[in-house]
Amino acid sequence: MTGTPRLRWRYSALSDLGPVRKNNQDSGYAGPHLLMVADGVGGSARGDVASATAVEELRRLDTPPGNDPLSDLQHSLNGVHDRIVALTQRHAEVEGTSTTVTAVLFDGSRIALAHVGDSRAYLLREGELSMITHDHTFVQGLVDEGRISADEARVHPHRNLILRAVDGAREPDPDLSLVEVQVGDRLLVCSDGLTGVVEDADVAHLLGEGTVDFAAVELVQAALAANATDNVTVVLAEVIDADAEDPNETVAMSIGPLLVGAAAEAPRFDPVSDTTASDLAPIETDVEERLEPEVDPEDLRYAPQPPKRFRWLRRLLALGVVAVLLWLGGTAAYAWTQKQYYVGASGDYVAIFRGVQADVPLVSLNSEVEQTGIPLESLSPFRQGQVRNGMDATSLADARDTVERLRVAAACENSTPTPKPTPKPTKKGAKSASPTPSATPSPDPCEGVQ
Numbered sequence: 001m002t003g004t005p006r007l008r009w010r011y012s013a014l015s016d017l018g019p020v021r022k023n024n025q026d027s028g029y030a031g032p033h034l035l036m037v038a039d040g041v042g043g044s045a046r047g048d049v050a051s052a053t054a055v056e057e058l059r060r061l062d063t064p065p066g067n068d069p070l071s072d073l074q075h076s077l078n079g080v081h082d083r084i085v086a087l088t089q090r091h092a093e094v095e096g097t098s099t100t101v102t103a104v105l106f107d108g109s110r111i112a113l114a115h116v117g118d119s120r121a122y123l124l125r126e127g128e129l130s131m132i133t134h135d136h137t138f139v140q141g142l143v144d145e146g147r148i149s150a151d152e153a154r155v156h157p158h159r160n161l162i163l164r165a166v167d168g169a170r171e172p173d174p175d176l177s178l179v180e181v182q183v184g185d186r187l188l189v190c191s192d193g194l195t196g197v198v199e200d201a202d203v204a205h206l207l208g209e210g211t212v213d214f215a216a217v218e219l220v221q222a223a224l225a226a227n228a229t230d231n232v233t234v235v236l237a238e239v240i241d242a243d244a245e246d247p248n249e250t251v252a253m254s255i256g257p258l259l260v261g262a263a264a265e266a267p268r269f270d271p272v273s274d275t276t277a278s279d280l281a282p283i284e285t286d287v288e289e290r291l292e293p294e295v296d297p298e299d300l301r302y303a304p305q306p307p308k309r310f311r312w313l314r315r316l317l318a319l320g321v322v323a324v325l326l327w328l329g330g331t332a333a334y335a336w337t338q339k340q341y342y343v344g345a346s347g348d349y350v351a352i353f354r355g356v357q358a359d360v361p362l363v364s365l366n367s368e369v370e371q372t373g374i375p376l377e378s379l380s381p382f383r384q385g386q387v388r389n390g391m392d393a394t395s396l397a398d399a400r401d402t403v404e405r406l407r408v409a410a411a412c413e414n415s416t417p418t419p420k421p422t423p424k425p426t427k428k429g430a431k432s433a434s435p436t437p438s439a440t441p442s443p444d445p446c447e448g449v450q
Contacts (some may be wrong), residue, residue, distance in 0.1 A: 007108050007183065009237035010246065011035065014216040015261035016224065016232045018193060026191045026233035027051035027263035030222075031062040035235045036103035037119045037190040040262065040303045041165055048262035049087065050099035054080045054166060055263035058103055062257060069105045069112035070176045077114060077172040082166030098167030101174070102133060102189050108242065111181055120195055122203065123179065124186040129204035132179055136164035138380075158412075160192065161300050161449050163382060185239040186212070194223045212238050232283045270271075294333060301315035319358055337365045341399040343391040343406070350374040350406060352389055352399045357390040362394050369396070372403050378410040 013030040017023070017448045025047035038054040040047025061072055080101070088095045113121060115133040117142075123357035134140070138161040139153040160249025166172050168370045181187075188207050190191060195203070198219070206218045216234050221233040240246060316318050337355045346368055355366030376384050383406065391398035 001224050005036075006242040007181065007239050008032070008242040009106060009187075009239050010212050011237040011258070012098050012212040012216045013235040013258045013260045014220050014233070015264075017218050017223065018228045018231050020229045023048060024231050024265070025051055026193065026231040026261040028189075028233045028258075028260040029055045029057040029059050029263065030237065030258045030260075031059070033064060033106050034059065034062040034103065035187060035189045035237055036101065037189045037191055037233050037235055038102075038233075038263075039100040039117065039119050039193075039233070041098045041100065041117075041162065046094045047095050047099060048265075049094055050084060050097040050166070051261070052263045052265075053083050053087070054099050054101050055259065057083060058320060059257070061103075061105055062413075065107045065112065069107065070114070070178070073103060073105060073112060073114035073176065074172070074174065076103075077116070077166060080166050081168055081172050083365070084166070084193050096162060096167075098165035098169075100162065100191075101166055101172075104187060104189060104237075106181075106237075109180070111179050111187070113177045113179060115176075116172060116174045117165050118160070118192050120188075120190055120192070122188040122190075122207070123181075124188070124204060124207045125182070125184070127178050127204070127208060128389050129200055129207070129291075131200075131438045132177070134175060135162075135412045137162050146151075159197070162301050172351075176429055182241055183241055186215075187237045188219075189235045190219070191231060191233040193230035194234060196230065197226035197228050198222050199394045207236065212236050224377055231261065236259075254411070285374055334363070334365075341369075341393040343387060343393060343399050343402045346371065348376050350376060350379075350403065352393075352396070352403065353390075354396075370400075372407070374403070374407055374410060378414060379406065380409070380413050381412075383409060 009032075011030040011032075013028045013035075015024060015026050027038045027040070027048070029036045036055060036058055038051035040049070040051035045216075055418065058073075061076055080099075083269050083340070084094075084097065088097070098277040100119040101114065102117070103114045104121060105112040105114075113132060116136065118135045118137050119133075120131060120134045120135070122424045123132050132328050137159065139148065139156045139159045139161065141381050142148045142156070143150055143153050148156065155411060164173060186207055188203070202222060203219065206222055207215050209215050209218055216236055219236075274312045340354070340356050342353050342357055344351060344357060346353075350372045352370040352372065353366045354369045355364075358365055358442050376387060379387065391402055394404055
């Protein structure tokens with residue numbers, strides 16, 4: 001990537017635990033060529049480890065980009081995926097962890113953008129704020145389909161349910177794009193802890209105020225004043241002429257690349273050498289040392305539940321064991337399979353099966369035990385995929401509980417929520433205040449559906 005005039009940016013970053021969470025699962029990074037935010041998902045599955053791992057891997061890109069920065073970003077995301085796989089193989093307690101990733105790579109004339117999840121990137125140009133990412137969320141899908149409005153999406157009970165993340169279960173599938181920038185542009189990369197409670201108009205106003213250090217503080221303070229229920233992380237930069245003197249050099253620029261959130265607290269695998277990011281003080285211990293069994297879990301936000309680790313391997317081994325035992329005349333293995341249950345597809349409907357979703361020659365290892373009457377087409381595409389792949393259950397009662405959750409989800413996903421009033425934006429110059437309490441809404445039968 002080349003271009004004229006030659007540009008650079010001032011940058012800053014700030015992360016706050018927020019008033020509710022007991023640990024910070026956000027990670028952020030700001031450097032001469034890279035801005036990024038990773039919002040860990042998984043609660044007790046250690047989303048902070050996933051987000052810190054993402055920053056640790058992508059910060060290696062904080063050098064003048066090559067000829068194909070989008071491929072570089074994709075390659076680094078694949079590296080995050082591989083490292084999460086390795087972590088889950090060694091530590092069962094992190095199974096199910098994942099992270100959003102929104103990363104901006106700058107070459108001096110334009111940015112390369114990689115985005116997965118519901119963290120966001122904004123461009124502020126001449127007072128106009130543009131969102132340059134697209135949320136990978138359940139409610140955004142409803143907005144795209146015209147089923148709900150953007151205002152309804154902000155108050156939807158499932159507004160935090162994300163459909164795509166870097167999770168170690170599937171190859172990363174980021175949105176990739178190139179955006180031209182110019183002198184005076186300001187870029188913001190942030191977690192949903194900010195955008196979930198602060199209106200875009202207020203974000204635009206605060207992002208344009210003072211220096212980028214000042215703007216970072218003001219944005220975080222605005223989220224806290226609006227009673228943020230999540231971690232709040234902002235990473236931002238202002239594009240300036242590379243050849244001009246900079247009287248407003250930021251604190252971050254004076255000390256080098258900046259880590260915030262879980263990434264700042266987490267030990268990393270190894271220091272980065274021969275890069276600008278290597279100016280960060282090396283930490284010798286491994287990120288795995290942060291893994292502890294007892295943590296304060298966040299609400300599970302990742303909608304497509306990662307398949308159970310090594311499901312394919314377990315099934316292959318099960319087939320091998322069954323074949324050997326059958327050859328020896330043993331029936332114990334078959335008896336064991338008949339104590340297992342799963343929810344799967346029977347034609348166009350959801351059904352409960354006894355056994356395992358596999359067969360060997362001349363032997364069926366599963367049988368349908370209950371028809372639920374739930375049409376597959378009434379479920380969202382990702383839930384249809386879950387059912388067709390088989391949803392394991394520990395017992396018949398557990399399988400029935402899964403069916404009831406699917407039944408409620410089908411009802412919720414095929415209904416349009418009642419619009420709720422949108423809070424009025426804070427007037428310019430007015431102090432932020434907590435929202436005025438409103439009448440207690442009627443219980444939402446869709447609340448808590450995952």
